[in-house]
Amino acid sequence: MMNSNLGQTTRHRVEASLKRRYAKERRFKAAGIAATFTGLAFLAIFFVNLVSQGTSAFQQTMISLEINFDRTALAPDGDVDPNADYEAVVRDSLRSLFPDVTDRRERRQLSSLLSVSASYDVKDMLAADPTLLGSTQTVWLSASANVDMVIKGNINRDVPQDLRTVSDLQLLWIDELLAAGRLEKKFNTALFTNGDSREPELAGIRGALMGTFYMLLVTIALAFPLGVAAAIYLEEFAPRNRWSDLIEVNINNLAAVPSIVFGLLGLAVFINWMSLPRSAPLVGGLVLSLLTLPVIIIASRAAIQAVPPSIKEAAFGLGASRMQVVFHHVLPLAMPGMLTGAIIGMARSLGETAPLLMIGMVAFIVDVPGSVTDPATALPVQIYLWADSPERAFAERTSAAIIVLLAFLLLMNLAAVLMRKRFEKRW
Amino acid sequence: MNGNSMDDTNSDKPVGKAVKPGHEAFMVADNVNVWYGDNHAIQDVSIEIQKNQVLALIGPSGCGKSTFLRCLNRMNDSIEIAKVTGLITLDGQDINSRDLDPVALRARVGMVFQKANPFPKSIYDNVAYGPRIHGLAANRAELDEIVYTSLERAGLLQEVKDRLNNPGTGLSGGQQQRLCIARTIAVNPEVILMDEPCSALDPIATARVEDLIDELSENYAIVIVTHSMQQAARMSQRTAYFHMGKLIEIDDTDKVFTNPQHKLTEDYITGRFG
Numbered sequence: 015m016m017n018s019n020l021g022q023t024t025r026h027r028v029e030a031s032l033k034r035r036y037a038k039e040r041r042f043k044a045a046g047i048a049a050t051f052t053g054l055a056f057l058a059i060f061f062v063n064l065v066s067q068g069t070s071a072f073q074q075t076m077i078s079l080e081i082n083f084d085r086t087a088l089a090p091d092g093d094v095d096p097n098a099d100y101e102a103v104v105r106d107s108l109r110s111l112f113p114d115v116t117d118r119r120e121r122r123q124l125s126s127l128l129s130v131s132a133s134y135d136v137k138d139m140l141a142a143d144p145t146l147l148g149s150t151q152t153v154w155l156s157a158s159a160n161v162d163m164v165i166k167g168n169i170n171r172d173v174p175q176d177l178r179t180v181s182d183l184q185l186l187w188i189d190e191l192l193a194a195g196r197l198e199k200k201f202n203t204a205l206f207t208n209g210d211s212r213e214p215e216l217a218g219i220r221g222a223l224m225g226t227f228y229m230l231l232v233t234i235a236l237a238f239p240l241g242v243a244a245a246i247y248l249e250e251f252a253p254r255n256r257w258s259d260l261i262e263v264n265i266n267n268l269a270a271v272p273s274i275v276f277g278l279l280g281l282a283v284f285i286n287w288m289s290l291p292r293s294a295p296l297v298g299g300l301v302l303s304l305l306t307l308p309v310i311i312i313a314s315r316a317a318i319q320a321v322p323p324s325i326k327e328a329a330f331g332l333g334a335s336r337m338q339v340v341f342h343h344v345l346p347l348a349m350p351g352m353l354t355g356a357i358i359g360m361a362r363s364l365g366e367t368a369p370l371l372m373i374g375m376v377a378f379i380v381d382v383p384g385s386v387t388d389p390a391t392a393l394p395v396q397i398y399l400w401a402d403s404p405e406r407a408f409a410e411r412t413s414a415a416i417i418v419l420l421a422f423l424l425l426m427n428l429a430a431v432l433m434r435k436r437f438e439k440r441w
Numbered sequence: 442m443n444g445n446s447m448d449d450t451n452s453d454k455p456v457g458k459a460v461k462p463g464h465e466a467f468m469v470a471d472n473v474n475v476w477y478g479d480n481h482a483i484q485d486v487s488i489e490i491q492k493n494q495v496l497a498l499i500g501p502s503g504c505g506k507s508t509f510l511r512c513l514n515r516m517n518d519s520i521e522i523a524k525v526t527g528l529i530t531l532d533g534q535d536i537n538s539r540d541l542d543p544v545a546l547r548a549r550v551g552m553v554f555q556k557a558n559p560f561p562k563s564i565y566d567n568v569a570y571g572p573r574i575h576g577l578a579a580n581r582a583e584l585d586e587i588v589y590t591s592l593e594r595a596g597l598l599q600e601v602k603d604r605l606n607n608p609g610t611g612l613s614g615g616q617q618q619r620l621c622i623a624r625t626i627a628v629n630p631e632v633i634l635m636d637e638p639c640s641a642l643d644p645i646a647t648a649r650v651e652d653l654i655d656e657l658s659e660n661y662a663i664v665i666v667t668h669s670m671q672q673a674a675r676m677s678q679r680t681a682y683f684h685m686g687k688l689i690e691i692d693d694t695d696k697v698f699t700n701p702q703h704k705l706t707e708d709y710i711t712g713r714f715g
């Protein structure tokens with residue numbers, strides 16, 4: 015009787031507290047979900063903003079013109095003359111579409127609908143295919159950034175003429191060209207094939223991409239072998255004493271040093287003292303490898319520590335030397351972890367801007383670098399430079415460059431995740 | 442029970458006969474001491490190891506059996522705080538002398554560990570690893586020969602001959618341990634040290650490994666650490682009983698188990714502690 019009573023009260027109490035416990039769990043879950051979704055929401059706002067501003071930069075407005083490759087104008091001696099007045103050829107073609115425009119001022123306004131690159135494009139076309147001489151071809155030529163902005167709806171037509179970069183007359187012509195099917199948005203190849211430029215429609219990320227590529231090449235070539243070698247030495251060979259503790263603390267410290275300090279160090283050591291060229295991916299790569307080295311050392315040491323000691327004992331027990339144990343067993347097993355660390359380090363370097371400003375990689379450089387010693391910028395620095403430009407057309411290019419940078423980051427992190435997956439499967 | 446009044450637990454000298462007559466002492470440990478920092482883990486241990494015999498090391502856990510075993514192929518070298526003193530000779534040669542490289546020593550004194558630890562490589566490469574690093578085979582045919590005979594002697598060949606390229610880690614626990622034994626005998630050592638080789642195996646796998654050890658004792662000197670007294674009684678010719686870092690008793694296995702001379706030994710084998 016007493017026992018069953020006790021059992022009853024226990025059951026009641028458990029049931030009563032059960033409700034409270036579940037309520038608590040639900041509240042905790044709700045808070046967790048709220049936190050996650052807040053984070054995701056900010057991320058979504060960021061991406062939507064970026065994509066809505068940036069994707070238009072992947073297209074460029076083109077004007078189709080009938081170009082007359084006139085023999086007397088372009089090849090007076092029989093051969094194609096590279097110094098001929100291609101500008102006049104393009105200009106005349108555009109004017110022929112608007113025969114009523116005779117005023118010199120208005121004619122200049124008309125010509126400015128085309129990008130300055132239009133005449134170069136025609137020249138390149140003829141140089142590539144001299145058989146065009148004497149024929150008339152329909153050619154799509156790049157429109158100026160202002161036309162591009164009107165077409166993309168980035169210029170407000172309702173404000174008075176002097177408050178916008180496009181005149182009423184130009185708007186009229188644009189509408190006429192549009193009605194005639196002579197204006198079209200096409201894939202913006204210039205964005206990927208050109209270096210930087212003062213003209214937004216000519217500005218591309220090729221130079222910055224190549225600069226980043228050469229820089230990361232230098233970084234990985236230096237930081238990976240050095241980092242792995244240091245990690246192997248510290249884990250497998252170095253005696254454990256006060257010195258190794260000191261080194262350990264310093265490496266961890268180095269990983270936390272603000273990157274701009276490495277930039278200053280690079281400026282002092284590589285440029286001022288070793289007289290390496292300013293603005294070069296070589297110096298950028300050197301600075302970034304200093305920055306990445308501690309990350310790679312730490313990741314590599316963790317990877318080495320994760321190798322089961324029983325495997326090492328087995329090899330030692332068979333009479334393998336320390337070298338053989340490291341190269342036959344430890345290194346192969348630790349390699350995926352080391353590579354993951356290297357990729358994460360590279361991804362970090364990819365986004366570094368501050369140290370590059372210090373070593374002069376922030377200069378305005380038009381030419382696409384062809385080697386590690388050519389002056390160059392890097393992708394994040396290019397973003398910084400474009401974000402600073404007042405033109406509306408540069409704003410969309412800034413977003414486009416950010417999208418490209420994020421795509422690369424995503425690829426690298428994906429590679430790191432895939433590698434870690436493979437690593438985990440081993441055990 | 443014991444006729445001798447040798448139940449003085451403070452005696453420093455181990456009881457029993459160190460050498461079985463008719464067998465030559467092949468490996469001799471004389472007055473070996475081991476310290477892990479301040480922990481005096483092995484105290485004045487002298488043992489003779491003979492050819493074609495199995496010597497079992499028994500004793501409660503933490504008494505220093507593994508530590509002593511690891512002295513015999515200098516595996517304690519890699520433990521920084523470990524300090525080993527005393528003389529250990531292999532065929533008359535001091536194993537701690539500068540003339541004998543630990544790498545060369547370990548080719549002559551092989552080791553099998555408590556937990557089977559095959560390399561994450563193929564079965565073939567596991568067995569071929571030792572011969573490869575020591576350059577024991579002149580060509581592929583010789584290496585094949587070594588791998589096949591080693592697997593055969595480890596009693597594993599029939600089970601794995603169709604999948605020599607599969608990873609060694611994919612075998613069952615007992616097979617893995619026999620693979621580790623095959624890997625050890627592929628180097629053709631003179632002494633084989635085994636540290637509780639069956640403690641992670643089921644009874645059937647254990648029986649197979651015990652048979653194998655029995656066969657191997659025809660050609661090798663074997664030292665085996667075991668926590669199973671039945672196993673020691675079944676397989677070994679001589680048994681050494683360790684207690685708190687000291688060698689208490691060493692004698693013929695029959696004698697140790699039927700008529701222990703020391704009270705501590707008797708307590709341990711009759712199950713009063715340990």
Ligand SMILES: Nc1ncnc2c1ncn2[C@@H]1O[C@H](COP(=O)(O)OP(=O)(O)O)[C@@H](O)[C@H]1O
Pocket residue numbers: 477480482500501502503504505506507508509520
């Ligand atoms: N690597 C080591 N570092 C420090 N102390 C150790 C180490 N290995 C063993 N010891 C100590 O040495 C003593 C003997 O250990 P061990 O030889 O493993 O005993 P057993 O194998 O008989 O169980 C124990 O007190 C143990 O704590």
Ligand SMILES: [Mg+2]
Pocket residue numbers: 506507508636
């Ligand atoms: Mg042990």
